[in-house]
Amino acid sequence: MxxxxxxxxxxxxxxxxxxxxxxxxxxxxxxxxxxxxxxxxxxxxxxxxxxxxxxxxxxxxxxxxxxxxxxxxxxxxxxxxxxxxxxxxxxxxxxxxxxxxxxxxxxxxxxxxxxxxxxxxxxxxxxxxxxxxxxxxxxxxxxxxxxxxxxxxxxxxxxxxxxxxxxxxxxxxxxxxxxxxxxxxxxxxxxxxxxxxxxxxxxxxxxxxxxxxxxxxxxxxxxxxxxxxxxxxxxxxxxxxxxxLPLAGDLAALRDRLEREALAAAPQARVMGATLPRVANTSCLVLPGLSGETQVMALDLAGVAVSAGSACSSGKVKPSHVLSAMGEDASTASSAIRVSLGWDSDEAAVDRFLEAWIAMARRARAA
CATH class of the missing domain: 3.40.640.10 (Type I PLP-dependent aspartate aminotransferase-like (Major domain))
Structure with missing residues (x-):
């Protein structure tokens, strides 16, 4: 794989x-x-x-x-x-x-x-x-x-x-x-x-x-x-x-497509911080009812690596203090993942993410 x-x-x-x-x-x-x-x-x-x-x-x-x-x-x-x-x-x-x-x-x-x-x-x-x-x-x-x-x-x-x-x-x-x-x-x-x-x-x-x-x-x-x-x-x-630096627009287009198609397939999901200017590569997706830790593990099994919150806590996944500071409740703060693109990201990578994430979201909704 x-x-x-x-x-x-x-x-x-x-x-x-x-x-x-x-x-x-x-x-x-x-x-x-x-x-x-x-x-x-x-x-x-x-x-x-x-x-x-x-x-x-x-x-x-x-x-x-x-x-x-x-x-x-x-x-x-x-x-x-x-x-x-x-x-x-x-x-x-x-x-x-x-x-x-x-x-x-x-x-x-x-x-x-x-x-x-x-x-x-x-x-x-x-x-x-x-x-x-x-x-x-x-x-x-x-x-x-x-x-x-x-x-x-x-x-x-x-x-x-x-x-x-x-x-x-x-x-x-x-x-x-x-x-x-x-x-x-x-x-x-x-x-x-x-x-x-x-x-x-x-x-x-x-x-x-x-x-x-x-x-x-x-x-x-x-x-x-x-x-x-x-x-x-x-x-x-x-x-x-x-x-x-001039390639940032390409990453933004990839990020925007990822968010657009994810929300279309799972309307219950949310993109955090989307109303303000963001760096081109970053998306924080909340999928209610499914913990960030569960999402990270499910995506990893599907061959896609993302994070839940910061990756600097010795492998621990905990509710996002960032989302809590933004006024979100504990459930929302625990249901977010971070998708961050970079110099080796392309359309195929976004396709793979969307395939795995949408399948996971549909399973969660059915359950």
Whole structure:
């Protein structure tokens, strides 16, 4: 049975160009911190990748701080400025919510966008400098958040703004300056790069307090020998993602067809966040009466890989905190799956999904 992979928001398959770049980098023997020729070759590869990652989001290479993951970058952003009040949207990724569990939660609308009036009230009500964390595209619904507007509100109150752009980069144009973000998180494996490498983009003049101490790597902001292979792969994935941005319309057409035909076959189903702009590749489908876990397993047996909620909870499937924050009841929040297309998705993949999902929906309705 040929399997279909529609879980790019969890991790995108490695792109051929990325694999080729990493294989070539395996020939480099040096430590990027060494001063001999081998070390200089490794350093050159790291800095070339740094420039490419920076270009993906319109930043300067010096603003890119490589980390071991997007999760680490989020933790560094939230924990690297002690003494600030932390405000996070209620629909953030678990790596933000768990980094500062006592942070104030900014509510969202039923449509799935952060409530900017509530954000402004929370900023005004507290004392002392604050830091706001707001993702650019939600990992479950795909809804694009008003980050630039939130940044203006934050800056007017003397606050910093961190943006988790992990699910947005490579799927829509991202410009650090236009967003107004002081800190921005990226992750390689969402772009078709390797897992185990991320980046935090840091505005000029800001110095987050290091979480990992030891050597002087990454301008003393993140100790430890750089993951040369991962960073080179990150650079190759960033280059490919930038080149492929014009293809987002093709993914949107695939996503829209998938939703249209799914709802036509199962009118009881719902698409969450569909009234707001979304990244082109993401669909959150609710099928009442059938748990997301059951749907994921049934589709897997049919050879189709999707997720229920976030895929970063050690294989556990639980009610979506994103849908709960949008005001949905526990039953709805437990009945959603996430379908996320990517660089290797095509009409045949959508056909396979629809065949399996519609058959499952009809069985559930008959039961």
């Amino acid at each position: 040929t399997r279909v992979y529609l879980d790019h928001n969890a991790s995108a398959p490695l792109k051929p160009a990325v694999k080729a770049a990493m294989l070539q980098a395996m020939e480099i023997a040096g430590n990027p911190s060494s001063v001999h020729a081998h070390g200089r070759a490794a350093r050159r590869a790291v800095e070339e990748a740094r420039a490419t990652v920076a270009a993906l989001v319109g930043a300067k290479p010096a603003q890119v701080l490589f980390t071991g993951s997007g999760t680490e970058a989020n933790n560094l952003a939230l924990r690297g400025f002690p003494g600030r009040r932390i405000l996070v949207s209620a629909i953030e990724h678990d790596s933000v919510l768990a980094a500062e569990p006592d942070a104030l939660r900014i509510p969202v609308t039923r449509a799935g966008a952060v409530d900017l009036e509530a954000l402004d009230r929370l900023l005004a009500d507290g004392a002392g400098p604050a830091l706001v964390s707001l993702m650019l595209a939600n990992n479950e619904t795909g809804v694009i958040q008003p980050v630039a507007e939130a940044a203006r509100l934050a800056h007017a109150r003397g606050a910093l703004l961190h943006c988790d752009a992990v699910q947005a980069a490579g799927r829509l144009p991202v410009e650090l300056g236009a967003l107004g973000a002081d800190l921005l998180t990226l992750s390689a494996h969402k772009l078709g790069g390797p897992a185990g490498v991320g980046a935090l983009l840091v505005a000029e003049g800001l110095e987050p307090e290091a979480l990992i101490r030891g050597g002087g790597q990454e301008r003393r902001r993140r100790a430890g020998t750089e993951n040369l292979l991962g960073i080179v792969g990150f650079g190759a994935a960033a280059r490919a993602a930038r080149d492929e």
